[in-house]
Amino acid sequence: MEEPARFRAFDLSAWPSLIEQGDEAELRQRIYHLFAAFKFEGGNAESLLIYYHSILQTIYSVLHKRGKYVQEVFAETEALEMALIPKTIRQMEEWAVRVTGVVSRYVKTDEDSIVRRVKDYIHAHLDDRIERRELAELVHLNPAYLSRLFKKETGESLTEYILIQKMKLSQQLLRGSSKPISEIAQVAGYSNLSYFSKAFKKMFNVSPMTYRKGSL
Structure with missing residues (x-):
């Protein structure tokens, strides 16, 4: 059976690189386009849940690559909020912008810290x-x-x-x-x-x- 049309636009393959590069502007644009297409194509609650888990998996993948855990990036209240599944397209869009932005900024700061640690070790x-x-x-x-x-x-x-x-x-x-x-x-x-x-x-x-x- 052919896959429903609404899933064809669902491609997060570029997101990890954008998060790692700290390109929040491009991430926001992709999120807006993603959910605009989702709304236009009549996505339902079930497919919205799939989007949620896929975005969450992308976040986990980026952090796992660095040996990090969600608890290290998000404050306790933010981590709890992150685990709450948004109920509407607008809520999901805002949630996606927020969590990818937090991780993107964390990764950039973490990368700077990593380079400093490596340099310090080399000099020592x-x-x-x-x-x-x-x-x-x-x-x-x-x-x-x-x-x-x-x-x-x-x-x-x-x-x-x-x-x-x-x-x-x-x-x-x-x-x-x-x-x-x-x-x-x-x-x-x-x-x-x-x-x-x-x-x-x-x-x-x-x-x-x-x-x-x-x-x-």
Whole structure:
């Protein structure tokens, strides 16, 4: 049997990305269009309930991806309100705008916090070999997702950012200390002096020794 026409416009596939991007304006437009079509096509109470559960599932999916629970995002009264099923199209529309907006703003704030935590960890462990996996475990995210998020927020990949910070630290120590270059390499997380020298020269077009001499 062919699916009722009113369900053909029911597509939430783009919503998770819009929520993650914090695009509340586009979300509102999609919600308004969704329920305008629902009303035009004569949706009933049963199909409205399907919409409710589908939107709720989308919210849960976005939060689960980050290891978050509804209780962490919504205050107790908001969580209770969220669980109350709207009875009319207008109520459902207002509910959808409200809950997607709350989650969208939370995700944006959470993403900023995640990037700050990752950066802080990197700066505190420049003398180590920092792996993407351990950074992902730190913030309870999938490594691939963390890489995309970090790139989106900073414009640099995790690998690029870590390397740049290690090299900046090396520059500071070469200029401002009398530590042997081999020791500076270790402070920057390089156990192999030759590898450190190659990485330094690749970034600054000069060897650590030459850089130090030029800074004296």
